[in-house]
Amino acid sequence: MSNEESRRGFLKKAGAAGALAVFATTNIGKIAEAVTPSEQIEARGSELDSDTKVVNTTCLGCDARCGVRVQANNDQITRIQGNPYSPQNMGFDPIPYSTPHAESLKVAGQVCLKGASGAHYNYDPLRIVAPLKRNGPRGADKWKVISWDELLKEVVEGGKLFSDIGEDRHIEGFKSVRSSDLLDPQQPELGTKSNQVSMIYGGGGGQEPRPTFSKRWLSSYGSVNYSDHSDICQLPWYFGQLFGTDFKSDNYRPDYDSVRYVIALGICVFEGAKPGLLGVTSKTVERVANGDMKVVYVNPKAPKTQLAKWVPIQPGRDVSLVMGMIQWIMANNRFNKKHLENTSKQAAEKDGELCWSSATYLVAPSLRRFVRASDLGLGDKEYIVVDPATGTLVANDKVDAGTLEYTGKLTINGEEVVVKTGFQIFKDLANEQTPDEWSKQSNVPLETIVELAKEFTSYGNQAATDSYRGMDQPNGSYMNWAIFMLNTLIGSVGVKGGLIKTGGGFNFKTGKYDLAMVKGAPKGGGVRIDRNEFKYEDTSVYKNKVAKGENPYPANLPWFPLTKGRGSYTQALMGIDQKYPYPIKIVISYFMDAIANVAGGQRYIETFTDPDKIPLHIACMTQYGTQTKYADYIVPDFTYLDGQYYTGGYHWSPMMATPVRTPVVESASKGISFEKFLIDVAKAVGMPGYGSNGIPTKDGNQVSLDSADDYAAYACANLALNAKLPDAKQEEISFVEKNYLCAPHFKKVLEAGDWKKVCYLLARGGVFEPKEQIFNEKGHHKYSPALLLTFYNEQLATMINPGTGKPYHDLPRQQLMGRDFFDRSLDEVAGAEHSFNLVSSRHGAMAFARSHNFYWATEIVPENFVELNIDEAESLNIKDGDMVRVSSPYLKEGSVGKAKVSNLISKGVVFIYHSYGRYNSPGSQEWTVEGGADKAVQGFTLGSERNNLLFDPKLVKAGVVEGNKVKADPRRGKGLSGNELGSVWEWDGKTIISSDIVSGGGNFYYHKVKVEKI
């Protein structure tokens, strides 16, 4: 051996030894190895080892729905990477959809740390694998394993279900609760007794086709009570956009592919974002680094990057910043005049524009509505504008352009009223304060406000705003409306480089198979327990009170008539708690942890422990956590890697995209899942739409619905057929049939021709539209509708706040900051000692309570901190690492955590990453199982090939089971929970969860707290 060879060999060995040393002394090396793109698959091409499988599927580490390529060896998941067909995993520049599957194996897409850690979720030692029944009072952590048949019999038939532990209560089962009799003949609008079953869906788990499957089940049962998690994620964000589009459209974000300038308020595209890190994040990093776009981040906490300019702000004050910008934009004529002057769709079309606005329409503010042509004898429902050529009032369809600035008087129905154009209303609103006052109210220097306004209007319509959960506060809907108006002013809504609506997903619900409809379902209907989509003023209670001359206000609880199909599980639980407008008898909670995930959610412990409020609670979940703790029965479930299908869109995407999820490995729950539970209950109760002939087909036939696999097979066939996919080539069909666990069943239930198209879909992990097709020659976005953008919203202006009996505020005013349903100041209610505002958002490595199961992710970010501004910390004598107590009027003993002080937090703010702490971590509490805990959870054995690969014993600290005990894992539940400090408001003598006052959406940015060193 030459010296050179020897040196090279030495270096090679030394390098290997170095790597080994890193692996031996820290887990980071192991994590880095796991998340680094692999060449293994690439080297093998499509000729994979006989014991190696590769499945393109969809992640559920958070709710972003990234495509993942999962590798399994000997039926054990060994590696998770990004699916390169999936735009979200490739910075929205995926490999062409037509790329043969074998070719695709040469490219690995991005995946985040949680996504790469997915196997830990699947193989979590604490995963529940058997049906469980409470064996002590609710919340006592005592359980026993029961058989599937026992579970079904008990929940369907009811009876004295807990007499064996001394509870004499008779509990109604699904069979007896189901009834087409009216709940209350005096209140027919409430619907039938079947509405007393309420299904509550948690965030992230509620992914298609399960929500459609579940709503279908409820429809077959006869209940309207499906409530999802939109309130704790984004309802105020949706609402702000609904206010700005006359309640026609929402789910808009910047076109990150070509936008030049973005002001992001309360959403950090470099961190938790909406939700998940991929796609938008990598595109933004690349474009900002290249100087192609600029991002300004307005938030109480700085971004963890210098790629964005940070504008610190205090909660609730964003509206002052935005109104200051609008004032400057209007005063300096920096708005898109031509765009705003258009009076109608036709006028906009002539200008090559997609949207038009009510900037020129006359409004009578005292009547809280637009002036109509019929008011002046000029027509019917048309709006009235001022013709700039003649100065006369005309119907909006008579001229293409209207006057923007106008104030006058008109006689309407014999009353003289002041009228203004929509533009004038906003201008007057913006001028209610001087520039200095906006600066003072927002705590943002005036020069910064002017700079933002100038920059935002310097790119034509190639600028946009982004906002999200940081606007989840009591005035959130209004703030989001003001933010949306910035886009309206420059004409960027719906255009390339502007603000565009999500492309959504391809249709899986209908087509060849009708997966939403149930033949023979009860008529159903009625008021939902979350009081969504129904007006209090339409209830019998209200009408009777009015008839008797009584004041009908306040209502027993808030009502949310404008939610447009969105859900609100916090409000559902408040309704259940107050038995308002009717009592619920059975709660099915699915993947939901309201106690942990809602700010102030500990209020629900009282609800869940009271059998009078919830007589029967069945929780479906993969891990034991705060929600399951208070259930009567626990139904185990598939994970996203072993059986939970997916056929919906991304959380947000500029193009149409449907990543599909199918199982990679056999399920630890041995076939037990949420679908199995619902199907078996349906069959036992005798509900229509299940078993043979359960699903109607387009050609008038029926096919059977007996399993989740059936439903997913039909959903995939609908997708493939609706998207007009080609037949897969034989090589890809063979690949799918060899690698995909669902293949035998799908092939059996689908027609042969359809199966070939479904193979094309499965081999690519979904169906993804090329981004080249999403803008037309005018630059209009295919999925952003042509619509009226509203400077004044009649529906909002005329809606009555059930707390006060007065109309809701008609415009986004600063005075709405930090006020509750009764218009009380939250600062005053909390008192001066609670001078800080508590703010929370997600860490990029932590999405939900269940993120604690992702060992690699939690190894990197094991706990959270109480983050404070350095100057304020100093005045409180708090240094980095000190233990501090954060308390609120609602949790006087407070929560204790480690301080982190920096100048990266706004003054007056305490920041705590959510999803940490005692309430938040499935597995952080000990529980017992009569007859042996090993029968209840998956368990963990070191030494097996799989476990050695995935789990470092140092990471899996729990001994897992010991006799009847499922032991707590001290790694989980570290840090503290900000949510438990969350405010709870008084409402007519009772306490309710604080929320956005119009939408009922969660409040995560306005909770008054006190901080002290301990």
Ligand code: SF4
């Ligand atoms: S961002 Fe969310 S969905 Fe995407 S890989 Fe990470 S955890 Fe999975």
